[in-house]
Amino acid sequence: MSPAEMAVFHAIKGICRDCFTKWGYREVRTPTIEYLHLFTSAGTLTPTMLGKVYSFLDWDGWSGERVVLRPDGTIPVARLYTESMSGQGLARLFYAANMFTFETGEKDRERWQCGAELIGAGSAVADAELIALSAEIVSKLGLKGVELQLSHAGLIKALLAKLKVPSEEQHRLFDSILDGDAAVLAKVRREIPQLGEALLPLLSVKGQSVDFLSNQRALLLQTMPEIGSSLDDFLKTVAILDDLGIKYQINIASGAGREYYTGMIFQLFMGKEKIGGGGRYDALISSMGGGDVPASGFAVYLDRLIKLVKPNAVLPTATKRILVKGNVEEIFKVADALRRAGYIAELDLDGREAAYILEVKSATLLTLMDKAKSKKTDARSVEEIIKLLEAKGAV
Amino acid sequence: MPFKIALPKGRLLRKTAALLQRADWRLDEYHSNMGFYRPRSLKFPGLLIRVFHEKDIPIQIAMGNYDLGICGLDWIEELLVKYPSSNVIKVKDLLYGQNSLYTAAASKSIDFRHNGSTLRIASEYPNLAEAFALKNRLSRFSIFPVWGAAEAYPPENADMVLVAAQSHAEIVGYGLSPLSRVLDASTYLIANRNSWETRNLDNIVKSIFNALPEMSKSAGDKKEVVFPSAAVPASKIAEDTVRLALPDGHQQQQTIELLNRAGIKIEDYPSATGNRRPKIGIEGVVVKVIRPQDMPLQVANGNFDLAITGRDWLIDHLAQFPSSPVREMLDLKLRKVRLVAVVSQMLPVNNTADLQRFIAGRAEPFRVASEYVNIADKYARENHLGHYRVIPTWGATEAFLPEDADLLIENTETGRTIARHNLKIIETLFESTACLIGNKDSVKEKVKSGRIESIIKRFRSAVGDT
Numbered sequence: 001m002s003p004a005e006m007a008v009f010h011a012i013k014g015i016c017r018d019c020f021t022k023w024g025y026r027e028v029r030t031p032t033i034e035y036l037h038l039f040t041s042a043g044t045l046t047p048t049m050l051g052k053v054y055s056f057l058d059w060d061g062w063s064g065e066r067v068v069l070r071p072d073g074t075i076p077v078a079r080l081y082t083e084s085m086s087g088q089g090l091a092r093l094f095y096a097a098n099m100f101t102f103e104t105g106e107k108d109r110e111r112w113q114c115g116a117e118l119i120g121a122g123s124a125v126a127d128a129e130l131i132a133l134s135a136e137i138v139s140k141l142g143l144k145g146v147e148l149q150l151s152h153a154g155l156i157k158a159l160l161a162k163l164k165v166p167s168e169e170q171h172r173l174f175d176s177i178l179d180g181d182a183a184v185l186a187k188v189r190r191e192i193p194q195l196g197e198a199l200l201p202l203l204s205v206k207g208q209s210v211d212f213l214s215n216q217r218a219l220l221l222q223t224m225p226e227i228g229s230s231l232d233d234f235l236k237t238v239a240i241l242d243d244l245g246i247k248y249q250i251n252i253a254s255g256a257g258r259e260y261y262t263g264m265i266f267q268l269f270m271g272k273e274k275i276g277g278g279g280r281y282d283a284l285i286s287s288m289g290g291g292d293v294p295a296s297g298f299a300v301y302l303d304r305l306i307k308l309v310k311p312n313a314v315l316p317t318a319t320k321r322i323l324v325k326g327n328v329e330e331i332f333k334v335a336d337a338l339r340r341a342g343y344i345a346e347l348d349l350d351g352r353e354a355a356y357i358l359e360v361k362s363a364t365l366l367t368l369m370d371k372a373k374s375k376k377t378d379a380r381s382v383e384e385i386i387k388l389l390e391a392k393g394a395v
Numbered sequence: 396m397p398f399k400i401a402l403p404k405g406r407l408l409r410k411t412a413a414l415l416q417r418a419d420w421r422l423d424e425y426h427s428n429m430g431f432y433r434p435r436s437l438k439f440p441g442l443l444i445r446v447f448h449e450k451d452i453p454i455q456i457a458m459g460n461y462d463l464g465i466c467g468l469d470w471i472e473e474l475l476v477k478y479p480s481s482n483v484i485k486v487k488d489l490l491y492g493q494n495s496l497y498t499a500a501a502s503k504s505i506d507f508r509h510n511g512s513t514l515r516i517a518s519e520y521p522n523l524a525e526a527f528a529l530k531n532r533l534s535r536f537s538i539f540p541v542w543g544a545a546e547a548y549p550p551e552n553a554d555m556v557l558v559a560a561q562s563h564a565e566i567v568g569y570g571l572s573p574l575s576r577v578l579d580a581s582t583y584l585i586a587n588r589n590s591w592e593t594r595n596l597d598n599i600v601k602s603i604f605n606a607l608p609e610m611s612k613s614a615g616d617k618k619e620v621v622f623p624s625a626a627v628p629a630s631k632i633a634e635d636t637v638r639l640a641l642p643d644g645h646q647q648q649q650t651i652e653l654l655n656r657a658g659i660k661i662e663d664y665p666s667a668t669g670n671r672r673p674k675i676g677i678e679g680v681v682v683k684v685i686r687p688q689d690m691p692l693q694v695a696n697g698n699f700d701l702a703i704t705g706r707d708w709l710i711d712h713l714a715q716f717p718s719s720p721v722r723e724m725l726d727l728k729l730r731k732v733r734l735v736a737v738v739s740q741m742l743p744v745n746n747t748a749d750l751q752r753f754i755a756g757r758a759e760p761f762r763v764a765s766e767y768v769n770i771a772d773k774y775a776r777e778n779h780l781g782h783y784r785v786i787p788t789w790g791a792t793e794a795f796l797p798e799d800a801d802l803l804i805e806n807t808e809t810g811r812t813i814a815r816h817n818l819k820i821i822e823t824l825f826e827s828t829a830c831l832i833g834n835k836d837s838v839k840e841k842v843k844s845g846r847i848e849s850i851i852k853r854f855r856s857a858v859g860d861t
Contacts, residue, residue, distance in 0.1 A: 064537030
C-alpha cells in the first residue's frame with residue numbers, strides 16, 4: 001500500500017478502534033502462525049476453507065503436525081479466552097489483524113480485518129449490541145447505502161435436519177450453504193415438498209420487519225415444532241433492531257459465514273461487496289474445552305473499506321509540514337522544536353520545493369517562506385517562527 | 396520446438412510399452428527399468444521421449460516441461476488435490492494398470508474424530524492423506540510422508556495408512572483392515588493445458604487412441620467406499636523394548652553382513668514373502684523394515700529408537716528440521732557415496748563461482764532437481780542461486796538434465812553414471828556412508844537405554860571402531 005492508502009487504512013482502523021473502545025471492548029493480539037488443529041475440529045472451518053489455508057511444516061515439525069498462517073480471526077480469540085481468561089465471565093475483546101487464505105489470480109491472499117468478540121453473553125441484546133456497533137462504525141466511516149442481511153444458523157440446521165439424509169450429509173450441506181452455495185437451499189425446497197408451504201416464503205422472500213417472521217412463525221411451527229426456539233431467538237433480536245430503527249433484510253439463504261455459527265448471522269453489504277459480517281457461536285468455546293460459554297462477534301473487512309470510503313470523510317486534518325534547511329549545526333535543534341510544537345519537520349536533503357520552507361541561517365536569524373502566498377518572513381528565534389505558524393492557523 | 400512426452404518406468408512400463416508397440420511407435424529402448432531414459436520412436440522421429448518415475452510425470456506436465464505424459468491417476472490426483480489450478484488435463488483413461496487407494500489400520504475400531512490425541516497417518520500420498528483428513532473432519536492429525544512401505548507402520552508407528560493396492564485382499568495380506576476405498580485409479584494420458592490448447596498433438600494422441608483395446612468401461616467409481624467395521628485388537632510394545640528400523644531394498648545385503656559381524660542373528664531378512672517384521676536374536680528388541688529415506692523422521696518423532704540409514708538422509712532431515720533430536724550414533728562405514736552438485740557438460744560452469752555468474756546472466760529461474768529436496772534447497776540458499784526452484788524427484792534424476800533441470804544434487808559411488816549421461820560434477824557436498832541413528836532425548840527408561848548402549852557397542856566392534 002502506498003503512503004496515501006496507508007493513511008486511509010490507519011484512519012479506518014482508528015475509527016473502528018475508537019468505536020470498539022467506547023463500547024467497552026479491549027484490544028488483544030493472537031499469533032500469525034497457529035497450529036492447524038485449532039482450525040480443523042468439527043465446527044470450526046469448513047473443509048473448503050481448510051483447503052485454502054496456508055499450512056506447512058514448521059522448522060521443528062518432524063511430528064508431522066502442520067502449522068498455518070491464521071485464516072480466521074475469531075477462533076484464535078476464542079482460544080485466547082479459553083486459555084487465559086476463562087472464569088472471568090463477560091469479556092468484550094477486539095483485534096485488528098491480517099488473515100491468510102489462498103485466492104486464485106490477482107485477488108488478495110492477505111486480508112486485514114477489525115473484529116469484535118463478545119464472549120459470555122447469550123442474549124438477544126448481545127446480538128443487537130454487535131449489530132448496532134457495526135452500524136455505528138459504518139456510519140462513522142461515512143458509508144451510505146449499506147445493507148444489513150440477517151440469517152440464522154439454527155434455522156438452517158433445523159431445516160437440514162428435516163432432510164432424510166445422514167448427519168454427515170447434513171454437515172456437508174450446511175458447509176455448502178456457508179460457503180455461499182445458495183443452490184443447496186433450493187434443492188432442499190424441491191426435495192421436501194411437505195415443508196414447501198411453510199418454507200417457501202422463508203427461503204425465497206426477503207422480509208424486512210419483525211412482522212414477517214411472526215407471520216411465518218405459526219405456519220412453520222405446524223410442520224417443524226423443533227424450529228421454535230431458533231425462531232423465537234431470532235424474533236427477539238429482530239424486535240430490538242426494529243426498536244433501534246436499524247434497517248435490515250431477512251434472507252435465510254444468505255447463510256455465508258463460518259461453520260461455528262449457531263444462531264443469528266449478519267452480513268453487511270455495499271452493493272455486491274461484502275464489507276463485514278458476524279454471528280453467534282455458542283458452541284465454539286466449549287469445543288475448545290472452555291466450558292459452556294455463549295459468544296458472538298463480527299468483523300469489518302479493511303481492504304474492501306479502503307476502496308469504498310471517501311478519504312476526506314475519514315482522514316484527520318493534515319498536520320502542517322515544514323521543510324527545514326540551512327546551517328547544519330542548527331537545523332536539528334530547530335526541527336526538534338517544531339516537532340515538539342506539533343508540526344512535521346523534515347530536513348532538506350535534496351533542495352526540494354515545499355509549501356513551507358524554513359531557512360536557518362543561525363540560531364537568531366531564520367526565514368519562513370510561505371509558498372502559497374509567496375511571502376518571506378524573518379524571525380529572531382524558533383519561538384517566533386512557531387508563533388507565526390500558529391497565526392496561520394494550522395497545527 | 397519438438398513435441399515432448401514423458402513415459403513411466405516401474406510398474407506401468409511393460410503395459411505402456413505394449414500399448415505403444417500396438418500404436419506402431421517402434422521404440423528402440425523402452426523395455427527395461429535399467430537406466431535408459433531417452434528412447435526414440437521410428438514412427439515419430441521428431442518426438443522427444445523421456446522416461447521418469449511415475450510420480451514425477453504430473454509435475455513435469457504441470458511445469459510445462461512436457462506436452463504429454465502417461466502415468467497413474469493416483470499421482471495425478473496427488474498433485475491436483477493440493478494444487479487444483481495446476482496446468483494438467485486428463486486426456487483419456489488408458490484402462491490398464493488399475494489400482495485403488497485404500498485407507499487402512501491395524502484395527503477397525505479407529506476413532507477418526509477422537510478429540511485431543513493426534514491421529515498419525517503414513518502415506519506415499521501426503522496430499523491425498525491431508526485432503527482425506529480434512530474432508531473427514533479429523534480434529535488433530537499428523538501426516539508422515541513416506542517413500543514406501545507405509546503398510547508396515549501400523550499399529551505402532553501410525554494409526555492409519557493411505558496405500559495403493561490391487562485389491563481389498565492385498566491390504567488384508569499386509570495384516571491390515573481396510574477402512575475405506577478412497578480412489579480407483581488406472582493409467583491416464585495427460586497433457587499440459589497450454590500445449591493442449593495451442594499445439595497440434597493430434598497425430599500422437601490419435602495413434603495412442605487407435606491402439607487402445609475396444610471396451611466400454613463404466614465411469615470410474617470415485618465415490619469413497621466405507622467398509623463395515625470388525626474390531627481387531629492392536630498389539631502393544633513394552634516400554635523398555637528397543638525399536639530398531641532396518642533398511643529395505645538394495646541395502647539389505649550389506650546390513651545382513653554387518654549383523655553377522657556383530658554376531659546378531661536375524662530371521663527372514665531379506666524376506667522372500669515381504670515380511671517387514673523379521674525376528675532378531677536380541678532380547679527386548681523388535682525390528683521393522685522400512686525405507687531408509689523415512690528413518691530420520693521416524694526416529695525424530697519417537698517411532699523408532701535406532702535405525703540404519705544413510706548419512707545423506709540424516710543430513711536432508713536436519714536441513715528440514717534443524718532442531719531435530721536425531722543424531723548419528725555410529726558410522727557403519729558401509730556404502731560409501733558422495734553427494735555432488737552436477738550440471739550438464741554443455742554448461743560453461745566448473746565450480747560454484749562460475750555457477751553464480753552463469754545464473755546472474757539469465758532471466759528464467761534456475762532449476763535444481765533432487766531426491767534430497769532439503770539439501771538442494773539449502774545448497775541453493777547458501778550459494779545465493781537467486782531465483783531458483785527445487786524440483787523434487789523420485790529417482791532417475793539424471794534424465795532431468797539438461798532439458799528439465801539445470802543442476803542436480805545426486806549421490807554417486809564412482810561418478811560413472813554421471814559421466815555416461817554427459818554430466819559433470821562441480822562440487823562435492825559431503826561423503827555419505829551408512830550410519831546408525833538415534834534420538835538424543837528419547838531414552839529415559841533405564842533398561843531400554845542399557846539395551847541401546849549394548850547394541851551400539853556390538854555394532855561398534857563389528858565395524859572395527861573401538
